[in-house]
Amino acid sequence: MNYRSSIFVLTCIGLGFAFLYIPILSMVVFSFNASRLVTVWDSANSPTLKWYASLLHNEEILDAAWVSVKVAVINATGSVILGTLAGFGLARFRQFRGRFTLNAMTTAPLVMPEVITGLSLLLLFVALEQLIGWPAGRGITTMTIGHMTFSMAYVTVIVNSRLVSFDTALEEAAMDLGARPLKVFFVITLPIIFPAILSGWLLAFTLSWDDLVISSFTSGPGSSTLPMVVFSKVRLGVSPEINVLATITLGVVTTMIVAVSLWMARRAKIDKASAG
Amino acid sequence: MTASSGGAVKAQPWNDLSARPYVEIERITKSFGDFKAVDDVSLKVYKGEIFCLLGASGCGKTTLLRMLGGFETPTSGRVLIDGEDMSGVPPYERPVNMMFQSYALFPHMSVEQNVAFGLKQDRLPKHEIQERVATMLDLVKMSDYAKRKPHQLSGGQRQRVALARSLVKRPKLLLLDEPLGALDKKLREHTQFELISLQDKLGVTFIVVTHDQEEAMTLASRIGVMNHGEIVQAGTPSEIYEFPSSRFVADFVGSVNMFEGKLIEDEPDYVRIRSPEIDAPIYVSHGISAPPGAVVWAALRPEKIFMSVAAPEGGADNVVRGTVQDIAYLGDLSIYLVKLPTGKVVRVTQPNTSRHAEAIGWDQQVYLSWDASSPVVVTR
Incomplete structure (x- = not known):
């Protein structure tokens, strides 16, 4: 039976994509709406860019976006460093008792309910402040630490799985040619697993960018992230500016994903060619 | 072989x-x-x-x-x-340097960089590195490919690069x-x-x-x-x-016909082995060191067996009759599987020295014979 071009298959694809993209598309369309009411299309004055202009003058949202960018970048960078070290250790250290448990433990934060992680972090930070005076209050630092606890777990899993399929003969060859272990790591291992590290960075960035729960628990006054601001605004009624913000985010994310996937596809082709 | x-x-x-x-x-x-x-x-x-x-x-x-x-x-x-x-x-x-089975060429470096890697670790001056890499690539005939990445090379070319890389440190x-x-x-x-x-x-x-x-x-x-x-x-x-x-060793290196038997005559300059797998006793023209009555194996290489339709001249030693059961034509030589009356199948190879001669065919009765110095007697 040939399903390849049947109407049935086309309908399946159509329905699936409609389900995924109609809400997003409607949001994009309404970002050009002139009306103050999000649900009413003002056909006389639309489309317009006036909400784009007004967003650029909304200090609250811009500040929140800046906080979000800072937290996301620091979090992604920190998670990549810690996660790569953990992933490397787990993949390379010799077989030892309890290795399986350790492996499972690094992935536990992935399945832990966010509310619990957030609450436990809040309690820890409060207790620490009372004991040693650090961290003094809650803000960007505590939020970043909070994000890193779970982002790092994702990076560890990604790097670890890349290293498991890594031909250790490459490292041995480098050592055989006179490179010491630390040099081997930086000159051979790191460049080869770089795509995995990059996708880990992007994932950590994204996780931090749209995290609401853990941010809410660990943030302090004056350090609201974008999702926190959006969420509080939406509760008072959706403003057209939110549509604009979402559309811009969507544009940036799409561009980034397309660029990275293209680059990865090229790398994969090279890897495949060199393996075969 | x-x-x-x-x-x-x-x-x-x-x-x-x-x-x-x-x-x-x-x-x-x-x-x-x-x-x-x-x-x-x-x-x-x-x-x-x-x-x-x-x-x-x-x-x-x-x-x-x-x-x-x-x-x-x-x-x-x-x-x-x-x-x-x-x-x-x-x-x-x-x-010591090692050439790995997978070649282990660094995929993110060019052929030249791969070969230079070992010399760079020794912190040799740049011009010397260049010189030695060029000489080495020349030696393995890979100079034209110096700028390529490993994934752009064929298997044989990768092998040469790996060899050059492991030899460049002398x-x-x-x-x-x-x-x-x-x-x-x-x-x-x-x-x-x-x-x-x-x-x-x-x-x-x-x-x-x-x-x-x-x-x-x-x-x-x-x-x-x-x-x-x-x-x-x-x-x-x-x-x-x-x-x-x-x-x-006899079995692993090359192919061999193995006959299990017992020493029936054990003299300093010859032995005779009686094997239930073969009608005639096997006569070996050199002495061996084994206790009398011990179980021994006579190993006979397929190319050291002569096959003929007519009975070979000489004594009855080391001559048996059999039926050709199968023939595999390999071009330069042919492999014959000959079944002895005892049921044992003996492998015989014969070089195809003539283009037209195909004298021996399936189901033909043949004589197998071998030189008394050919069998190797092993005790384990």
């Missing part, structure tokens, strides 16, 4: 008691848990040799090689290279793990001879691991046949082939 020695060593330092071995493996053992991968192996390899470790997969040959390279730590015993104890010396400080000892395993047959034969001439030119000592007996025969000055973590026999290719010391 070539049984000539292809190695560069024309003298035989292993027979010279005063010769100093270059690599000495002293009672080395490597265990992984309860499993002994290498079991109490001692071995001496001399300067300029191509020594082949030959064995089936899992016999411990690669583990032995990796201990020489410093990638595995021996459970007991030690390795001396040029008289120096290598215990505890990490791979990056050994005067090691005294080069370890090669299945160096030709990934190449197709034609290319492999060609590369074998290139490898020998390169080794001859550079005067490097090679220790090669292979499971391919033909490769070992062509390359080696000496072969060490390994089984279950032990070296069961070490010797020149012709010694291994013509004088196997055990049934395992």
